[in-house]
């Protein structure tokens with residue numbers, strides 16, 4: 001063994017988060033991921049790691065065995081786990097609530113229980129530090145343990161790791177670490193490393209101070225905007241087959257059909273096509289598309305939003321469908337077919353990043369969604385060596401790329417976090433530097449506590 005810190009990666013997918021670990025200096029000994037296509041990307045990019053593909057419930061003991069073998073008697077420094085979040089995510093929460101109420105889904109989502117085998121591996125292996133990454137909603141998620149007892153996930157983590165470990169979950173806005181994308185995640189760190197213990201007692205947090213903020217005041221830099229990130233890429237156009245791609249690799253977008261292109265083409269900056277106004281007579285006061293929360297707590301958009309101009313009667317370039325020969329407003333949220341702002345970071349990239357109909361997916365000015373190449377930039381993947389190639393030699397489809405991006409955190413933000421943990425552990429930062437910018441940011445002080453504590 002060399003003397004680099006060691007890690008294992010659970011729920012590794014294509015290894016986007018793992019780029020941060022390797023950049024910080026970790027050797028990733030073992031990885032586990034259910035889906036072979038995602039893990040094949042991982043295997044191509046992390047050839048030194050023992051990659052175990054399959055269900056963590058079935059592979060927990062095998063993972064344990066391989067880690068022990070690779071450690072050959074040494075301690076494991078970091079267990080990095082990113083269990084899937086579909087059972088907790090805000091996306092689709094209305095649908096989820098409906099399904100639970102109508103008895104189509106159990107109130108406790110089995111996908112949330114993946115924390116159980118994860119904690120079994122953690123308590124068997126006793127890593128110096130564990131780092132979980134998940135959606136912010138994980139903090140309030142209840143899971144049933146093996147005995148059927150209900151626990152808040154964070155309480156379960158605390159209970160299973162035992163008193164040797166200290167830590168907490170904190171909501172991080174990745175734009176605060178200089179990422180040109182607003183993405184909030186719950187970062188949960190628990191550690192039994194004595195240096196991290198001392199740090200946590202003194203500061204109450206394991207997170208590095210934010211380097212950026214929305215307004216860039218009080219010594220922080222302003223958020224990196226979409227303009228900063230992508231304006232250099234050549235213009236492309238989703239309405240023209242000869243201009244929907246460029247010579248820049250991955251700088252391509254799916255074509256929009258004629259109607260969709262018409263809606264998108266008339267969508268002003270930062271607006272949704274659902275609010276488009278009349279292009280025939282120029283009347284600009286047709287009622288916008290609105291959403292209201294019903295008594296059942298579910299947010300619904302109006303189905304009576306007009307699609308014909310109230311002044312001249314012409315059709316508005318708003319998303320509509322034809323039913324029984326009649327045009328009606330399409331079902332969709334007020335953020336569907338909406339342009340992002342050039343003067344803010346991108347909205348969170350999801351696996352639907354190439355679908356104009358999904359939330360906040362339109363380019364700020366051009367008539368299209370973001371290209372995959374732009375997504376690599378926004379998600380900070382292009383700050384690291386990474387190839388979209390599979391070890392099994394099969395082609396990497398765009399759908400796989402979108403899924404892998406949509407389910408991962410921007411690695412450069414995570415790099416800041418794991419480097420900070422290593423610096424604390426090695427004693428190269430002092431607790432006083434947790435709440436001021438110290439030498440990192442030339443002694444300026446932050447405007448407030450950097451992150452919202454959730455427990």
Ligand SMILES: C[S@@+](CC[C@H](N)C(=O)[O-])C[C@H]1O[C@@H](n2cnc3c(N)ncnc32)[C@H](O)[C@@H]1O
Pocket residue numbers: 010011012013014015016017018032033034035038054055056057082083084085114404407408409
């Ligand atoms: C949030 S994503 C992980 C993102 C990843 N860490 C990255 O940086 O790209 C969660 C992953 O867990 C995987 N997964 C879901 N159920 C699993 C199971 N039972 N065993 C192992 N992996 C599973 C999913 O296929 C998905 O790729």
